[in-house]
Amino acid sequence: MKLYSPMFLWFLLLIPILILMYILKQKYEEREIPSLFLWQQVLAETEASTPFEKFRNNLLFFLQLLALLLAIFALASPFINIGSKNFENVIIVIDNSGSMSAVGEKDTRLEEAEKKAEDMVKGLSSDSRITLVSASKNSKVELSGSTDRKEVINKIKDIKPTNSAGDINDTYSLIKSICNSYNSYKVVYYTDSDVNLKEINGEVVSLAIPKENVSLDYISQSKDNDYLKVMVRVTNHGNETNSEILLYGEEKLLDIKNVDIKSGETKTIYFDKVQTKDRFLKCELSQKDALDEDNVIYSIVKQKDGSKVLMSSNQNVFLEKAISTIKDIELFKTNPGEAINGDYDLYIFDGKLPNSLPKKGNILIINPEQNNEYFSVSSERDGGKGNVLSHAVTKYMDKSSFVVSKVKNIEVPSWGSTIIKVGDNNAAFCGEVKGQKVGAIAFDLHNSDMPLTPEFPIFINNLMSYMLNRDTVSGTQYYTGENIEVIPQPEANKIWMKTPYNDNIDLGTKYPLKPFDEAYKPGIYEIHQKIDKNEQTKLIAVNFPTSESDTSKNFASKNSQKDGGELSKSGINLTNILLALALLVLLIEWFAYVRIHGR
Known part of the structure; x- marks a missing residue:
């Protein structure tokens, strides 16, 4: 046994004080006696009142002394090792990828992993420093080198499922670099995947319990005259089973298919002549299994094709490169x-x-x-410093600084707005006439250092968004855990994401817009952009990654421990046990006092 807070043993000095209190305590009782023959008895009682005679049969004193000793030793943090080595540093790695959302013995694998990790932390010695890492698509150090058990346990409980694809072995470089900074360490993995420990001193607590699971892997639709033809791919990761596949148009049931599927088999199911004008489709399995997240899959009914842009030019590398980086534009x-x-x-x-x-x-x-036919332009003249005017196309360009050597002056029509001036010359404008958007730049980009500025890609992105009324997302299909790239409209003054759980998350409007990285639940996500009094809404479908659906695997390697390994059985901290015993002794002392003095 080891005491991790021996300084509290100074409280043992309270024991002489307790004894002294009992010695100094005097208790007299008056009695009437009928005869002098009883003086001998009085003398005997007087001898019994000498200081140490009081302790012979004083139960209350010994109970109080025992309670005090228990409390003092509890404060000293006694720890008993159970035949294993304690490590100065413990690195806990908890897998929170998609497969950890599957049901384990009772709860989900992730919940069971967190409970096992909490039990292990409670059994570690008080001076062990704990580092906590969560591992899914990306590894994250949740806590580093903490000795605060309460803080560590709270951080473990805060780890949420990401439902993302992930390989636990991708954490190797991070874990190895952490271990290299320690002389004494142990790594404990909580995962349902096989872990290659390589040169790491570690163990694996396996949460892999084979379970039945059927997954919906893929959905697509194609136009067939006035109907849709919908294709769904389904895979059985367990034993042979029968299930119903329900097709919805948003929340309206459209069709049902029965499917018999053998163990390990993948089938493609077709729904023909689906008539719907709904914005999205949803397919769902009627039968529950070990992993609910892959029992439903979504698809957006095509909202808008990518834009086709034709560029007529001898050679303008600056412009061509800037446009080619925009994902939803096809350049000819x-x-x-x-x-x-x-x-x-x-x-x-x-x-x-x-x-x-x-x-x-x-x-x-x-x-x-x-x-x-749209505007008049002057002959070329000497240029100067470019001045960016406030407009949706020049949004986020307020710090732009560039020079134009040669420029022409545009007579901006009444329906247009100047966006760049060079000296007194109108160097660029844009506007709309009879439903057609028209823009112009009155100088050769090769005669300017504007393409070399950080703001040039922003300018081209804004200009293309304005000219094309571009979509707000470059794609409509994502997997849970993936970053969703949002394309801001230059005129937008507010952009937010509505999640399947009805949260509205503000995305800001500052360019470049940070990708949305909180799509942890399958479903339909809505991107809203407010432009003056109007509002644009675009839908994207987020589905569970098929790579995480196989719950039939059982990794029982030589590194794995079914119920926890060496560290999870490393010892017992007696603090709480001793405090509980001290409280029990005080209760016994109180009952004894009531029994003795209540007569």
Whole structure:
């Protein structure tokens, strides 16, 4: 046994004080006696009142002394080792990836892992420093080198399921770097996956208990005249079973299919001639199993195609590179003077203009050579420092600083707004006329250092969003735990995400917009952007990753411990036990006092 707070043993000095209190305590009792023959008895009682004679049959004193000793030793934090080594540093790694949401023996695997970790922490010596790491798609150090048991246990309880794909072995580099800073350490993994400990001094507490599970892995739909054809892929990770697959249009039941599926089999189910105008589809398994999160899958009915942009230019590497980084734009290129075939959402003319400008689709003109039907332009003149004016297209560019060597002046039409001035020249404008958006930049980008500034990609992103009314997300299908990239509209003054659990999370409007990283629950997420009095809403479907659905695995390697390993049985802290015994002794002393003096 070891005492981790021996300084509290100074409280043993209270014992002589307790004894002294009993010695100094005097108690007299008057009695009437009928005869002098009783003086001999009085003398005997007087001898019994000498100080140490009081303790012969004084039960209350010994009970109080025992309670005091128990309390003092409890404060000294006694710890009993149970035949194992204590480590100065303990690193706890808890897997909170998708498969840990599956049911274990009673609760989910993650809940059972947290309970086992808490029990282990309670059994560690008081001077052990504990580092806590959660492991899913990304590893996170929740706590480092703490000796506060309460803090550690609270942090363990705070670890939530991410439902994301993850490999516990991806934590190796992080754990190894932590271990290299310690002389004495032990790593304990709580996971349902196999762990390669390599050169780490560690053990694995396995939560892998084979369970029955059927998962919905994939959903897609295609247009078939006025109907939808929906395809769903389902996999059985357990024994042969029969289940119903329910297809919903939002919350309205559209169709039901029965499926018999063998162990380990994957089947593709088709729903033909689905008639719906709902914004999204949902497929659900009627039968419950070990992992509920993969029993439902969502798909967004196509809202908008990606934008097609045609750029007519001899060579403008700056512009081409900036546009090609925008995910939802498909860029086509042609040389000036070539015939234009097909329809595009945006036409970009760099330098030479065609004889006739398109009547459909939006138009961006760069370094125009002559007047056109939308605006007039002067001949080229000396430039100067660029001045950015306030507009949705120039949002987040207030710190921009660039110089233009040669520039032309644009006579901005009444329906347009100047966005860049160079000296007294209107160097860029944009606007809308008869439902067609038109923009112009009155200088060659090669005659300016603007493409070299950090604000240039922001300017092009804003300009493309304005000219194309771009979607707010680059994709509509994500897995839980993945970051959702949101494309802010330059005119938006408020952007927020509505989650399946009806939380509204403000995303801010500062560029670049931070990706949304809290999609831990499958379902439909709504991105809202408020533009003046109008509001845009776009839907995205977040589904459980199929890589986490196999709950039939059982990793029982030589490193694994079913109920916890060496550290989880390392010892017992007697503090709480001794305090409980001290309280029990005081209760016994109180009952004894009532019994003796209550007669």
